Structures are given as C-alpha cells and as structure tokens.
Amino acid sequence: MIVEATVTILVSDLDRALHFYRDILGLALRKKNAKYAEVEVHGFLLGLHLVEGDAAAANVTGNLSVGFRVEDLKAEVARLVDRGLMFSxxxxxxxxxxxxxxxxxxxTPLYLWQRKAS
Known part of the structure; x- marks a missing residue:
C-alpha cells in the first residue's frame, strides 16, 4: 500500500532552491541534508535533490510542471512579486x-492557480 508520494526536482544549487521554495514561496522545510531537502505544503511533498557536475548540465527542464492552488491568485501573485519573483x-x-x-x-516550470467558483 502506498502511504506517501514525493515529487522530486533536480536542482543545481540546493541552498538557492531552498531559499526559493521555503523563503519566497513559503513552503515548510521538512528535512534537509547535504544533497537533499524536502519541503511541504498541506501534505504535498516536494523533494529538492542536488545534482552536480555532468548530471547538473544534463538536467533538462520541461518534463515536469508543479502547480500550487491558492485561494486568491491576485493577492498571491502580488505577494510573490514583492519578494522578487518574476512571472512569465x-x-x-x-x-x-x-x-x-x-x-x-x-x-522548472511552476504555476499558481485559483479554482473557478462552481
């Protein structure tokens, strides 16, 4: 029986990735070691795995996109822009x-989304 799942993103700089996901997006740090960190938002686990050297150069983005649902998209976009995030x-x-x-x-492509009222 599967009891938990984690989406893992390969990163070239673990401290920079942690700053982005924890300090800018606001996800909670669950655990960290020298080559791996895990952040969480409402039970969703996102792994950040440090890859170095040739492995980092071979990392191709575009095979994964992670979305974060928010209650008020305009307010969340404004909050993140204030923290220096650039939206595409x-x-x-x-x-x-x-x-x-x-x-x-x-x-890595990411997005925020707000559900339409039903």
Whole structure:
C-alpha cells in the first residue's frame, strides 16, 4: 500500500532552491541534508535533490510542471512579486480556473492557480 508520494526536482544549487521554495514561496522545510531537502505544503511533498557536475548540465527542464492552488491568485501573485519573483505572463484564464506561470531558479516550470467558483 502506498502511504506517501514525493515529487522530486533536480536542482543545481540546493541552498538557492531552498531559499526559493521555503523563503519566497513559503513552503515548510521538512528535512534537509547535504544533497537533499524536502519541503511541504498541506501534505504535498516536494523533494529538492542536488545534482552536480555532468548530471547538473544534463538536467533538462520541461518534463515536469508543479502547480500550487491558492485561494486568491491576485493577492498571491502580488505577494510573490514583492519578494522578487518574476512571472512569465499575466494571469490567464483556463479550463477550471485562473493561472499564473513562473519558474524556479533552475528553470522548472511552476504555476499558481485559483479554482473557478462552481
């Protein structure tokens, strides 16, 4: 029986990734060692795994996108812009809600989304 799942993102600088996910996005640090950290938001685990040398150069982004649902997208975008985050586009309406797209320091595509009222 599966009891937990973690999505792991390969990063080239663990401290920079931790600063981004913990200090800018506000995810809680669950554990950390020299090559791995885990952050959490409401039971969702996101692993940050340090890769170095040739492995870091071979890391290709675009195979994964992580979304974070928020209650008030405009307010959350404003909060993150105040913390220095750059969004790749303005808020866009899509199927089921509104979306705002950005990237982590290694180029992993991320997005915030707000559900449409039913």
């Amino acid at each position: 586009s303005s808020i866009q309406e899509g199927a089921g809600g509104w979306f705002a797209y950005f990237q982590d320091p290694d180029g």
